[in-house]
Amino acid sequence: MSEPISIDIWSDIACPWCYIGKRNLEKGLAATADDDDAPQVSITFHSFELSPDTPVDFDGDELDFLAGHKGMAREQVEQMLSHVTNVAAGAGLQYRFDLLQHTNTVKAHELLHLAKAHGVQHQMEERLMSAYFTEGRHVGRIDDLVALAQEVGLDAGETRTALESAQYLEAVRADQAQARSYGINGVPFFVIDGQYGVSGAQPPEAFENVIRDIWAQRSAATS
Numbered sequence: 001m002s003e004p005i006s007i008d009i010w011s012d013i014a015c016p017w018c019y020i021g022k023r024n025l026e027k028g029l030a031a032t033a034d035d036d037d038a039p040q041v042s043i044t045f046h047s048f049e050l051s052p053d054t055p056v057d058f059d060g061d062e063l064d065f066l067a068g069h070k071g072m073a074r075e076q077v078e079q080m081l082s083h084v085t086n087v088a089a090g091a092g093l094q095y096r097f098d099l100l101q102h103t104n105t106v107k108a109h110e111l112l113h114l115a116k117a118h119g120v121q122h123q124m125e126e127r128l129m130s131a132y133f134t135e136g137r138h139v140g141r142i143d144d145l146v147a148l149a150q151e152v153g154l155d156a157g158e159t160r161t162a163l164e165s166a167q168y169l170e171a172v173r174a175d176q177a178q179a180r181s182y183g184i185n186g187v188p189f190f191v192i193d194g195q196y197g198v199s200g201a202q203p204p205e206a207f208e209n210v211i212r213d214i215w216a217q218r219s220a221a222t223s
Contacts, residue, residue, distance in 0.1 A: 002218040004040040005211060008191040010048045010179050011125075013108045013139055016084045016095065019129040021188035021201035023091040028207030032215075039215035044116070045125050047109035047175035048187045056140040058102040065102045087201075088133075099136025106172060108139045111149060113168035114159060123152040 007025070011018035025043075032039050051069070058065060066077045081097050088095045108128050115124035127148055131137035138144040142163045149159040162168060182191065190198040190207075193214050198206070 002040070002215070002222060004042040005193050005214055005218075006191075007041050007043045008046055008194075009043065010046045010175070010184050010189045010191075011187045012048050012050045013105045013125075013128045013132055014102070015048075015050055015187050016088065016133065017201040018188040019093060019133055020084075020088055020091045021190070022125070022129070023093060024201060024204045025190070025207045027091075027204035029211065031204065031208045032211055035212070037215070037219060039211045041211065043122065045112060045121055046179065047112065047172040048179055048184070048189075049105055049109070049176070050187065052104070052106065054102065054104045056104045056107075060102070062097045062100050062102055093134065095133050096136055100133065101136060101138045101140075103138060103140030105140065106169070107142060107145055107163055109172045109175075110163055110166065110168040111145050111159065113171040114162045115149070115152065115154060118154060120152050120154065124149065124154075127152050 009022070009025075011022070029039075029041060054065075054069070060068070062081065063074060063077050066072050066080070067074045072080075085095045085097065112121055112124055112128070115121045128139050131148055132139045137148070139148070142160060145163060146156050146159050150156050179189070182189075182197070186199065188199075188201060192198060192210060196210060196214070198210065
């Protein structure tokens with residue numbers, strides 16, 4: 001049997017297209033699950049901060065952030081958020097920008113590395129994105145992150161110690177350095193099988209096709 005296809009994903013918890021891209025990837029993979037020779041994959045999430053200078057407790061909503069912090073016209077921001085909300089709905093996600101609490105995400109990324117060490121990175125990624133985009137939960141403060149970590153089975157004390165000591169900050173910075181070395185300047189970005197770069201929230205069919213193609217190439221090479 002061939003080795004699993006590696007899928008390395010650079011994303012940010014606060015990136016609306018990253019959650020959509022994640023869901024589309026999952027749908028694309030699900031479409032291959034019933035193949036006679038179903039592709040096997042190994043997925044790893046990597047850290048990328050879209051706005052590292054954002055304060056933990058941002059005074060305002062997403063509209064305020066994009067209009068003020070990014071210098072965009074409010075009408076333009078409203079149209080953009082409406083569009084991404086509709087696209088998210090098509091992916092089965094109910095975005096609530098009216099509830100969203102904009103924040104710095106570096107601690108959330110540190111938490112993802114702790115979760116990876118315990119084998120629950122995928123569950124933690126999903127929990128953080130759902131909390132941020134659909135529930136209006138805060139994902140920048142340590143107390144809130146500890147509570148979310150417990151929901152996926154992580155120990156509260158260990159999580160708090162890791163976040164307060166910045167135990168995994170070096171791992172976050174290593175991910176970001178690797179992104180720079182690959183020339184990644186926007187997310188989501190998928191590196192498939194260590195050689196194919198896929199940028200943006202592509203539709204499920206795009207992921208389905210590339211995974212099937214790579215798996216077929218591997219099967220042909222080993223037969």
